[in-house]
Amino acid sequence: MKIHAVTPEEYINQLPDDRREVISKIRSVIQQHLPEGFEETISNGMINYVVPNRIYPAGYHCNPKDPLPFLSIASQKNNVVLYHFGMYAVPEMYNWFKENYTFHAKGKPDMAKSCIRFKKMDDIPYDLIAQLMQKLTVADWIEVYETNLKR
Helix, strand or coil: CCCCCCCHHHHHHCCCHHHHHHHHHHHHHHHHHCCECEEEEEECCEEEEEECCCCCCCCECCECCCCEEEEEEEECCCCEEEEEHHHHHCHHHHHHHHHHHCCCCCCCCEECCCEEEECCCCCCCHHHHHHHHCCCCHHHHHHHHHHHHHC
16 A cells, blocks of 8 residues: 655545544654654655754765654555654663553554554554653664664
């Protein structure tokens, strides 16, 4: 389900009703709980949250003109996906999310290193996602990113 959009609103408006509701709710949770300084963008067929170049001029190491990526949400063919690069870079954060998932949703999480796949739209742990959003500030994320980049 590749969506071509210029704005997050345009992205959401192209989704089927059930996905539109879920992505809108996840986006709202992110916007309410993400620390100040991250900026919402759209690229690669996803809604992204980045550290803008005005805050981190070095940008993303693969292409310094691009802002530093942090988080993305997408509606894919079989699921809704939340990509959280902090979980990839900070194993303790990944483990925290995985351990707490069962207290907020049914079953085990469907996760890879930086992504959480939600197949059941009525069983998304919005409160756990809210807690995850508050784990890293922009300054924390830059420090984690630079530390991992130097390795």
